[in-house]
Amino acid sequence: MYSQIHSSTLCEAVVNQIHELILKGELKPGDRLPPERELAERLGVSRTVIREASRVLTENGLLMVKPGKGRFITAPNFRPLTQSVGFLMRAQNVTFKHLLTVRRLLEVGMAGLAAQHATMEDIQAIRDAYEKMESARDDTVAFVNADQSFHLAVAKATKNPLFMMLLDPIIDLIQEGRRMTHSVPGSIEASQRWHKMIYEAIARRDKQGAEQAMQGHLDEVESELGWIELNLRQLGPEALSTRTAI
Template sequence: MDSKNPAKTVHQSVARQIAELIESGNLKKGDKLPAERTLAERFKVSRSSIREAIKSLAQKNLVESRRGDGTYILADMDADIFDAFATAFSDQKKRISDIFQFRRVIEPEIAALAAASMDEETLNRLKVIVCDQQMKAQNGKNTSDLDAQLHLEIAKATGNSIFPEMMQALDRIMDESRSEILQPPKRQQASIIAHFKILEAFENRDPAQARETMRKHIAEVEEAATGRSSSE
Protein backbone atom coordinates (compact mmCIF):
# COMPACT_ATOMS: atom_id res chain seq x y z
CA MET A 1 0.00 0.00 0.00
CA ASP A 2 1.16 3.50 -0.70
CA SER A 3 0.89 4.95 2.81
CA LYS A 4 2.11 8.33 1.58
CA ASN A 5 -0.84 8.65 -0.79
CA PRO A 6 -3.69 6.36 0.32
CA ALA A 7 -6.25 8.07 -1.96
CA LYS A 8 -4.11 7.26 -4.98
CA THR A 9 -3.81 3.64 -3.85
CA VAL A 10 -7.57 3.28 -3.45
CA HIS A 11 -8.50 4.43 -6.94
CA GLN A 12 -5.65 2.43 -8.49
CA SER A 13 -6.87 -0.69 -6.69
CA VAL A 14 -10.42 -0.14 -7.98
CA ALA A 15 -9.14 0.50 -11.51
CA ARG A 16 -7.13 -2.72 -11.43
CA GLN A 17 -10.11 -4.75 -10.27
CA ILE A 18 -12.43 -3.32 -12.93
CA ALA A 19 -9.82 -3.87 -15.63
CA GLU A 20 -9.32 -7.43 -14.48
CA LEU A 21 -13.07 -8.05 -14.75
CA ILE A 22 -12.91 -6.78 -18.34
CA GLU A 23 -9.93 -8.98 -19.12
CA SER A 24 -11.59 -12.07 -17.61
CA GLY A 25 -14.80 -11.49 -19.58
CA ASN A 26 -17.00 -10.81 -16.53
CA LEU A 27 -17.46 -7.33 -18.01
CA LYS A 28 -17.82 -7.54 -21.78
CA LYS A 29 -17.20 -5.15 -24.62
CA GLY A 30 -20.11 -2.75 -24.92
CA ASP A 31 -21.36 -3.34 -21.36
CA LYS A 32 -22.39 -0.32 -19.35
CA LEU A 33 -20.75 0.03 -15.95
CA PRO A 34 -23.06 0.40 -12.94
CA ALA A 35 -23.68 3.91 -11.63
CA GLU A 36 -21.00 5.62 -9.53
CA ARG A 37 -23.02 5.17 -6.34
CA THR A 38 -23.45 1.44 -6.99
CA LEU A 39 -19.73 0.99 -7.68
CA ALA A 40 -18.83 2.99 -4.57
CA GLU A 41 -21.03 0.72 -2.43
CA ARG A 42 -19.66 -2.41 -4.11
CA PHE A 43 -16.01 -1.49 -3.61
CA LYS A 44 -16.63 0.29 -0.28
CA VAL A 45 -14.89 3.44 -1.42
CA SER A 46 -15.90 7.06 -2.02
CA ARG A 47 -17.54 8.17 -5.27
CA SER A 48 -14.53 10.40 -5.93
CA SER A 49 -12.31 7.29 -5.87
CA ILE A 50 -14.64 5.66 -8.41
CA ARG A 51 -14.42 8.75 -10.65
CA GLU A 52 -10.61 8.68 -10.45
CA ALA A 53 -10.56 4.94 -11.24
CA ILE A 54 -12.80 5.44 -14.29
CA LYS A 55 -10.67 8.37 -15.44
CA SER A 56 -7.58 6.15 -15.17
CA LEU A 57 -9.25 3.40 -17.22
CA ALA A 58 -10.46 5.93 -19.81
CA GLN A 59 -6.92 7.21 -20.26
CA LYS A 60 -5.90 3.67 -21.18
CA ASN A 61 -8.85 3.35 -23.60
CA LEU A 62 -10.50 0.59 -21.59
CA VAL A 63 -13.72 2.52 -20.95
CA GLU A 64 -15.51 5.53 -22.36
CA SER A 65 -17.66 7.95 -20.37
CA ARG A 66 -20.58 9.35 -22.35
CA ARG A 67 -22.10 12.51 -20.94
CA GLY A 68 -25.66 11.98 -19.75
CA ASP A 69 -25.50 8.25 -20.51
CA GLY A 70 -22.85 6.52 -18.44
CA THR A 71 -19.57 4.65 -18.81
CA TYR A 72 -19.15 1.84 -21.32
CA ILE A 73 -16.55 -0.84 -21.95
CA LEU A 74 -14.94 0.04 -25.29
CA ALA A 75 -15.73 -2.26 -28.19
CA ASP A 76 -12.15 -2.35 -29.45
CA MET A 77 -9.62 -3.48 -26.88
CA ASP A 78 -5.92 -3.26 -27.50
CA ALA A 79 -4.24 -6.41 -26.14
CA ASP A 80 -1.14 -4.38 -25.38
CA ILE A 81 -3.17 -2.37 -22.88
CA PHE A 82 -3.87 -5.53 -20.90
CA ASP A 83 -0.19 -6.45 -21.03
CA ALA A 84 0.56 -3.08 -19.45
CA PHE A 85 -1.83 -3.97 -16.62
CA ALA A 86 -0.31 -7.44 -16.11
CA THR A 87 2.31 -6.29 -13.61
CA ALA A 88 -0.27 -4.39 -11.58
CA PHE A 89 -2.53 -7.44 -11.52
CA SER A 90 0.38 -9.59 -10.41
CA ASP A 91 1.17 -7.18 -7.58
CA GLN A 92 -2.46 -7.16 -6.45
CA LYS A 93 -2.68 -10.96 -6.50
CA LYS A 94 0.58 -11.21 -4.54
CA ARG A 95 -0.84 -8.88 -1.92
CA ILE A 96 -4.04 -10.93 -1.62
CA SER A 97 -1.89 -14.06 -1.32
CA ASP A 98 0.15 -12.42 1.46
CA ILE A 99 -3.05 -11.52 3.33
CA PHE A 100 -4.25 -15.12 3.20
CA GLN A 101 -0.86 -16.39 4.33
CA PHE A 102 -1.15 -14.12 7.35
CA ARG A 103 -4.68 -15.36 8.05
CA ARG A 104 -3.60 -19.01 7.79
CA VAL A 105 -0.85 -18.45 10.36
CA ILE A 106 -2.87 -16.42 12.87
CA GLU A 107 -6.58 -17.29 12.74
CA PRO A 108 -6.50 -21.08 13.34
CA GLU A 109 -4.64 -20.50 16.62
CA ILE A 110 -7.07 -17.74 17.58
CA ALA A 111 -9.95 -20.19 16.95
CA ALA A 112 -8.27 -22.86 19.10
CA LEU A 113 -7.81 -20.43 22.00
CA ALA A 114 -11.39 -19.21 21.62
CA ALA A 115 -12.73 -22.78 21.78
CA ALA A 116 -10.84 -23.40 25.00
CA SER A 117 -12.36 -20.36 26.74
CA MET A 118 -15.78 -20.20 25.05
CA ASP A 119 -18.78 -19.41 27.27
CA GLU A 120 -22.48 -19.76 26.40
CA GLU A 121 -23.09 -16.01 26.09
CA THR A 122 -20.29 -15.61 23.57
CA LEU A 123 -21.32 -18.73 21.66
CA ASN A 124 -24.89 -17.46 21.36
CA ARG A 125 -23.63 -14.09 20.13
CA LEU A 126 -21.57 -15.84 17.44
CA LYS A 127 -24.59 -17.92 16.41
CA VAL A 128 -26.66 -14.75 15.93
CA ILE A 129 -23.96 -13.26 13.68
CA VAL A 130 -23.76 -16.37 11.48
CA CYS A 131 -27.57 -16.66 11.25
CA ASP A 132 -27.75 -12.96 10.28
CA GLN A 133 -25.06 -13.62 7.69
CA GLN A 134 -27.08 -16.50 6.24
CA MET A 135 -30.27 -14.40 6.01
CA LYS A 136 -28.40 -11.51 4.40
CA ALA A 137 -26.82 -13.83 1.81
CA GLN A 138 -30.21 -15.36 1.01
CA ASN A 139 -31.47 -11.84 0.26
CA GLY A 140 -28.62 -11.37 -2.23
CA LYS A 141 -26.67 -8.94 -0.06
CA ASN A 142 -22.94 -8.86 0.58
CA THR A 143 -22.04 -10.31 3.98
CA SER A 144 -18.41 -9.18 4.33
CA ASP A 145 -19.29 -6.86 7.25
CA LEU A 146 -20.72 -9.77 9.24
CA ASP A 147 -17.78 -11.96 8.23
CA ALA A 148 -15.39 -9.38 9.67
CA GLN A 149 -17.55 -9.02 12.80
CA LEU A 150 -17.54 -12.79 13.37
CA HIS A 151 -13.76 -13.11 13.13
CA LEU A 152 -13.32 -10.13 15.45
CA GLU A 153 -15.69 -11.67 18.02
CA ILE A 154 -13.76 -14.94 17.83
CA ALA A 155 -10.57 -12.99 18.58
CA LYS A 156 -12.29 -11.36 21.58
CA ALA A 157 -13.41 -14.78 22.81
CA THR A 158 -9.77 -15.80 23.39
CA GLY A 159 -9.70 -13.53 26.43
CA ASN A 160 -6.44 -12.06 25.13
CA SER A 161 -6.85 -8.33 24.50
CA ILE A 162 -4.03 -8.24 21.95
CA PHE A 163 -5.78 -10.42 19.34
CA PRO A 164 -8.88 -8.22 18.84
CA GLU A 165 -6.68 -5.11 18.87
CA MET A 166 -4.51 -6.67 16.19
CA MET A 167 -7.54 -7.70 14.10
CA GLN A 168 -9.00 -4.19 14.32
CA ALA A 169 -5.68 -2.57 13.45
CA LEU A 170 -5.42 -4.79 10.38
CA ASP A 171 -9.09 -4.48 9.45
CA ARG A 172 -8.54 -2.33 6.35
CA ILE A 173 -5.93 -4.74 5.02
CA MET A 174 -8.11 -7.77 5.80
CA ASP A 175 -11.01 -6.12 3.96
CA GLU A 176 -9.08 -6.52 0.71
CA SER A 177 -9.66 -10.28 0.97
CA ARG A 178 -13.33 -9.71 1.72
CA SER A 179 -14.14 -7.19 -1.02
CA GLU A 180 -17.30 -7.85 -3.03
CA ILE A 181 -15.24 -8.61 -6.11
CA LEU A 182 -13.83 -11.58 -4.17
CA GLN A 183 -17.18 -12.43 -2.60
CA PRO A 184 -19.41 -14.07 -5.24
CA PRO A 185 -22.62 -15.72 -3.87
CA LYS A 186 -21.08 -19.20 -4.07
CA ARG A 187 -18.12 -18.17 -1.93
CA GLN A 188 -20.36 -16.41 0.58
CA GLN A 189 -22.47 -19.57 0.99
CA ALA A 190 -19.36 -21.73 1.38
CA SER A 191 -18.09 -19.34 4.08
CA ILE A 192 -21.37 -19.55 5.97
CA ILE A 193 -21.27 -23.36 5.92
CA ALA A 194 -17.71 -23.21 7.26
CA HIS A 195 -18.77 -20.76 9.96
CA PHE A 196 -21.43 -23.19 11.18
CA LYS A 197 -18.75 -25.89 11.38
CA ILE A 198 -16.55 -23.53 13.40
CA LEU A 199 -19.50 -22.89 15.74
CA GLU A 200 -19.85 -26.66 16.15
CA ALA A 201 -16.22 -26.87 17.27
CA PHE A 202 -16.85 -24.05 19.75
CA GLU A 203 -19.95 -25.82 21.03
CA ASN A 204 -17.83 -28.93 21.59
CA ARG A 205 -15.19 -26.77 23.33
CA ASP A 206 -12.67 -28.56 21.10
CA PRO A 207 -9.56 -26.46 20.34
CA ALA A 208 -8.10 -29.02 17.88
CA GLN A 209 -11.35 -29.18 15.93
CA ALA A 210 -11.65 -25.38 15.93
CA ARG A 211 -8.05 -24.98 14.73
CA GLU A 212 -8.44 -27.47 11.87
CA THR A 213 -11.87 -26.17 10.82
CA MET A 214 -10.60 -22.59 10.69
CA ARG A 215 -7.49 -23.68 8.79
CA LYS A 216 -9.65 -25.42 6.16
CA HIS A 217 -11.98 -22.42 5.99
CA ILE A 218 -9.16 -19.96 5.28
CA ALA A 219 -7.64 -22.34 2.69
CA GLU A 220 -11.00 -22.77 0.91
CA VAL A 221 -11.64 -19.03 0.87
CA GLU A 222 -8.16 -18.43 -0.54
CA GLU A 223 -8.69 -20.98 -3.29
CA ALA A 224 -12.06 -19.43 -4.20
CA ALA A 225 -10.58 -15.92 -4.23
CA THR A 226 -7.32 -16.61 -6.05
CA GLY A 227 -8.11 -19.71 -8.08
CA ARG A 228 -5.28 -21.68 -6.57
CA SER A 229 -4.74 -23.91 -3.56
CA SER A 230 -2.85 -22.51 -0.57
CA SER A 231 -0.56 -25.55 -0.81
CA GLU A 232 0.68 -24.52 -4.25
Protein backbone atom coordinates in the same frame (compact mmCIF):
# COMPACT_ATOMS: atom_id res chain seq x y z
CA MET B 1 -2.58 16.27 38.41
CA TYR B 2 -0.83 18.15 35.60
CA SER B 3 2.87 19.07 35.87
CA GLN B 4 4.79 21.72 33.97
CA ILE B 5 6.54 20.69 30.78
CA HIS B 6 10.31 21.08 30.37
CA SER B 7 11.19 19.76 26.94
CA SER B 8 12.37 20.91 23.52
CA THR B 9 9.53 18.94 21.93
CA LEU B 10 6.69 20.54 23.84
CA CYS B 11 3.83 19.09 21.82
CA GLU B 12 5.18 15.55 22.21
CA ALA B 13 5.67 16.09 25.93
CA VAL B 14 2.07 17.26 26.37
CA VAL B 15 0.78 14.26 24.40
CA ASN B 16 2.91 11.88 26.48
CA GLN B 17 1.65 13.37 29.74
CA ILE B 18 -1.97 12.93 28.65
CA HIS B 19 -1.14 9.34 27.66
CA GLU B 20 0.29 8.68 31.12
CA LEU B 21 -2.72 10.18 32.87
CA ILE B 22 -5.02 7.94 30.81
CA LEU B 23 -2.94 4.83 31.55
CA LYS B 24 -2.92 5.64 35.28
CA GLY B 25 -6.68 6.09 35.26
CA GLU B 26 -6.46 9.72 36.31
CA LEU B 27 -8.15 10.65 33.05
CA LYS B 28 -11.06 8.44 31.99
CA PRO B 29 -13.30 8.29 28.91
CA GLY B 30 -15.79 11.15 29.13
CA ASP B 31 -13.55 13.37 31.26
CA ARG B 32 -13.32 16.95 30.04
CA LEU B 33 -9.89 18.54 29.76
CA PRO B 34 -9.44 21.98 31.33
CA PRO B 35 -10.03 24.97 29.04
CA GLU B 36 -7.17 25.68 26.65
CA ARG B 37 -5.84 28.71 28.54
CA GLU B 38 -5.98 26.95 31.91
CA LEU B 39 -4.30 23.80 30.61
CA ALA B 40 -1.55 25.87 28.97
CA GLU B 41 -0.88 27.64 32.27
CA ARG B 42 -0.81 24.39 34.25
CA LEU B 43 1.66 22.80 31.85
CA GLY B 44 3.73 25.93 31.32
CA VAL B 45 3.37 25.94 27.55
CA SER B 46 1.69 28.16 24.98
CA ARG B 47 -1.87 27.74 23.79
CA THR B 48 -0.45 26.94 20.35
CA VAL B 49 1.27 23.88 21.82
CA ILE B 50 -1.99 22.81 23.48
CA ARG B 51 -3.83 23.12 20.16
CA GLU B 52 -1.20 21.03 18.37
CA ALA B 53 -1.22 18.38 21.10
CA SER B 54 -5.03 18.29 20.96
CA ARG B 55 -4.84 17.71 17.21
CA VAL B 56 -2.44 14.79 17.68
CA LEU B 57 -4.57 13.25 20.43
CA THR B 58 -7.68 13.63 18.29
CA GLU B 59 -5.97 11.94 15.32
CA ASN B 60 -4.90 9.12 17.65
CA GLY B 61 -8.51 8.60 18.72
CA LEU B 62 -7.95 9.62 22.34
CA LEU B 63 -9.64 13.01 22.31
CA MET B 64 -12.92 14.30 20.95
CA VAL B 65 -13.55 17.99 20.39
CA LYS B 66 -17.16 19.07 20.91
CA PRO B 67 -17.69 22.61 19.59
CA GLY B 68 -18.84 24.92 22.34
CA LYS B 69 -18.38 22.25 25.01
CA GLY B 70 -14.68 21.44 25.11
CA ARG B 71 -12.31 18.51 24.62
CA PHE B 72 -13.17 15.12 26.06
CA ILE B 73 -11.17 11.94 26.60
CA THR B 74 -12.43 9.01 24.52
CA ALA B 75 -11.96 5.28 25.00
CA PRO B 76 -8.88 4.00 23.13
CA ASN B 77 -9.83 2.38 19.82
CA PHE B 78 -8.12 0.75 16.87
CA ARG B 79 -9.50 2.98 14.11
CA PRO B 80 -6.44 5.26 13.72
CA LEU B 81 -4.19 2.18 13.66
CA THR B 82 -6.49 0.48 11.16
CA GLN B 83 -6.30 3.45 8.83
CA SER B 84 -2.51 3.69 9.14
CA VAL B 85 -1.95 -0.02 8.53
CA GLY B 86 -4.32 0.04 5.57
CA PHE B 87 -2.40 2.91 3.99
CA LEU B 88 0.98 1.25 4.62
CA MET B 89 -0.18 -2.05 3.14
CA ARG B 90 -1.36 -0.34 -0.02
CA ALA B 91 1.86 1.66 -0.23
CA GLN B 92 3.88 -1.58 0.03
CA ASN B 93 1.76 -3.28 -2.66
CA VAL B 94 0.63 -6.00 -0.26
CA THR B 95 -1.66 -8.52 -1.96
CA PHE B 96 -4.56 -10.56 -0.67
CA LYS B 97 -2.32 -13.63 -0.77
CA HIS B 98 0.11 -11.91 1.58
CA LEU B 99 -2.82 -11.12 3.84
CA LEU B 100 -4.03 -14.72 3.69
CA THR B 101 -0.65 -15.99 4.92
CA VAL B 102 -0.93 -13.74 7.96
CA ARG B 103 -4.51 -14.85 8.55
CA ARG B 104 -3.43 -18.50 8.67
CA LEU B 105 -0.83 -17.72 11.32
CA LEU B 106 -3.26 -15.62 13.33
CA GLU B 107 -6.76 -17.02 12.99
CA VAL B 108 -6.21 -20.79 13.13
CA GLY B 109 -4.71 -20.61 16.62
CA MET B 110 -7.24 -17.94 17.53
CA ALA B 111 -10.12 -20.32 16.79
CA GLY B 112 -8.57 -23.00 19.00
CA LEU B 113 -8.15 -20.59 21.89
CA ALA B 114 -11.72 -19.39 21.45
CA ALA B 115 -12.90 -22.99 21.86
CA GLN B 116 -11.01 -23.18 25.14
CA HIS B 117 -11.92 -19.82 26.65
CA ALA B 118 -15.20 -18.59 25.15
CA THR B 119 -17.98 -17.69 27.57
CA MET B 120 -21.62 -18.40 26.79
CA GLU B 121 -21.96 -14.72 25.86
CA ASP B 122 -19.07 -15.06 23.40
CA ILE B 123 -20.58 -18.17 21.85
CA GLN B 124 -23.91 -16.39 21.45
CA ALA B 125 -22.18 -13.44 19.75
CA ILE B 126 -20.48 -15.80 17.29
CA ARG B 127 -23.78 -17.54 16.61
CA ASP B 128 -25.60 -14.22 16.13
CA ALA B 129 -23.01 -13.13 13.56
CA TYR B 130 -23.33 -16.46 11.73
CA GLU B 131 -27.12 -16.16 11.62
CA LYS B 132 -26.88 -12.61 10.28
CA MET B 133 -24.62 -13.90 7.52
CA GLU B 134 -27.13 -16.64 6.79
CA SER B 135 -29.98 -14.15 6.41
CA ALA B 136 -27.88 -11.79 4.26
CA ARG B 137 -26.73 -14.18 1.54
CA ASP B 138 -28.12 -11.92 -1.18
CA ASP B 139 -26.94 -8.66 0.39
CA THR B 140 -23.19 -8.23 -0.10
CA VAL B 141 -22.82 -5.28 2.29
CA ALA B 142 -24.79 -6.89 5.11
CA PHE B 143 -23.05 -10.24 4.58
CA VAL B 144 -19.58 -8.68 4.69
CA ASN B 145 -20.44 -6.70 7.84
CA ALA B 146 -21.72 -9.84 9.57
CA ASP B 147 -18.62 -11.74 8.44
CA GLN B 148 -16.48 -9.07 10.09
CA SER B 149 -18.50 -9.37 13.30
CA PHE B 150 -18.04 -13.15 13.26
CA HIS B 151 -14.24 -13.02 13.10
CA LEU B 152 -13.98 -10.22 15.66
CA ALA B 153 -16.26 -12.20 18.00
CA VAL B 154 -13.95 -15.21 17.67
CA ALA B 155 -10.96 -12.97 18.46
CA LYS B 156 -12.71 -11.57 21.52
CA ALA B 157 -13.57 -15.08 22.71
CA THR B 158 -9.87 -15.95 23.06
CA LYS B 159 -9.74 -13.64 26.12
CA ASN B 160 -6.38 -12.44 24.85
CA PRO B 161 -6.71 -8.73 23.96
CA LEU B 162 -3.70 -8.92 21.65
CA PHE B 163 -5.74 -10.91 19.13
CA MET B 164 -8.21 -8.04 18.84
CA MET B 165 -5.33 -5.59 18.54
CA LEU B 166 -3.73 -7.66 15.77
CA LEU B 167 -6.90 -8.51 13.87
CA ASP B 168 -8.71 -5.19 13.97
CA PRO B 169 -6.16 -3.21 11.89
CA ILE B 170 -6.46 -5.69 9.01
CA ILE B 171 -10.17 -6.55 9.29
CA ASP B 172 -11.21 -3.93 6.71
CA LEU B 173 -8.72 -5.40 4.25
CA ILE B 174 -10.03 -8.89 4.96
CA GLN B 175 -13.52 -7.67 4.18
CA GLU B 176 -12.33 -6.03 0.98
CA GLY B 177 -11.22 -9.48 -0.10
CA ARG B 178 -14.57 -10.90 1.01
CA ARG B 179 -16.36 -8.44 -1.26
CA MET B 180 -14.22 -9.63 -4.16
CA THR B 181 -14.92 -13.32 -3.56
CA HIS B 182 -18.63 -12.79 -2.92
CA SER B 183 -19.33 -13.20 -6.64
CA VAL B 184 -17.36 -16.45 -7.01
CA PRO B 185 -19.78 -19.30 -7.82
CA GLY B 186 -20.54 -21.29 -4.67
CA SER B 187 -18.58 -18.88 -2.46
CA ILE B 188 -21.40 -18.02 -0.08
CA GLU B 189 -22.46 -21.63 0.41
CA ALA B 190 -18.88 -22.74 1.11
CA SER B 191 -18.26 -19.80 3.42
CA GLN B 192 -21.34 -20.57 5.46
CA ARG B 193 -20.46 -24.26 5.76
CA TRP B 194 -17.08 -23.38 7.23
CA HIS B 195 -18.40 -20.63 9.48
CA LYS B 196 -21.00 -23.02 10.86
CA MET B 197 -18.30 -25.61 11.53
CA ILE B 198 -16.15 -23.00 13.28
CA TYR B 199 -19.06 -21.88 15.45
CA GLU B 200 -20.13 -25.42 16.34
CA ALA B 201 -16.58 -26.50 17.23
CA ILE B 202 -16.15 -23.49 19.51
CA ALA B 203 -19.55 -24.12 21.10
CA ARG B 204 -18.65 -27.72 21.97
CA ARG B 205 -15.16 -26.70 23.21
CA ASP B 206 -13.42 -28.64 20.45
CA LYS B 207 -10.04 -26.92 20.07
CA GLN B 208 -8.75 -29.15 17.28
CA GLY B 209 -12.06 -29.05 15.44
CA ALA B 210 -12.16 -25.25 15.59
CA GLU B 211 -8.61 -24.98 14.26
CA GLN B 212 -9.34 -27.43 11.44
CA ALA B 213 -12.53 -25.61 10.49
CA MET B 214 -10.75 -22.24 10.39
CA GLN B 215 -7.96 -23.79 8.32
CA GLY B 216 -10.55 -25.20 5.93
CA HIS B 217 -12.24 -21.82 5.67
CA LEU B 218 -8.96 -20.11 4.77
CA ASP B 219 -8.12 -22.86 2.26
CA GLU B 220 -11.46 -22.09 0.61
CA VAL B 221 -10.63 -18.38 0.53
CA GLU B 222 -7.32 -19.20 -1.17
CA SER B 223 -9.16 -21.29 -3.75
CA GLU B 224 -11.57 -18.43 -4.45
CA LEU B 225 -8.72 -15.96 -4.88
CA GLY B 226 -7.16 -18.39 -7.36
CA TRP B 227 -10.43 -18.49 -9.29
CA ILE B 228 -10.48 -14.70 -9.44
CA GLU B 229 -6.87 -14.53 -10.67
CA LEU B 230 -7.53 -17.14 -13.34
CA ASN B 231 -10.47 -15.17 -14.67
CA LEU B 232 -8.71 -11.82 -14.45
CA ARG B 233 -5.84 -13.11 -16.56
CA GLN B 234 -8.23 -13.06 -19.48
CA LEU B 235 -8.36 -9.27 -19.03
CA GLY B 236 -4.56 -8.88 -19.08
CA PRO B 237 -1.82 -8.49 -16.45
CA GLU B 238 -2.65 -4.83 -15.79
CA ALA B 239 -6.19 -5.70 -14.69
CA LEU B 240 -4.86 -8.59 -12.61
CA SER B 241 -2.38 -6.47 -10.65
CA THR B 242 -4.97 -3.78 -10.10
CA ARG B 243 -7.65 -6.11 -8.79
CA THR B 244 -5.52 -8.43 -6.65
CA ALA B 245 -3.46 -5.79 -4.88
CA ILE B 246 -4.99 -4.39 -1.72
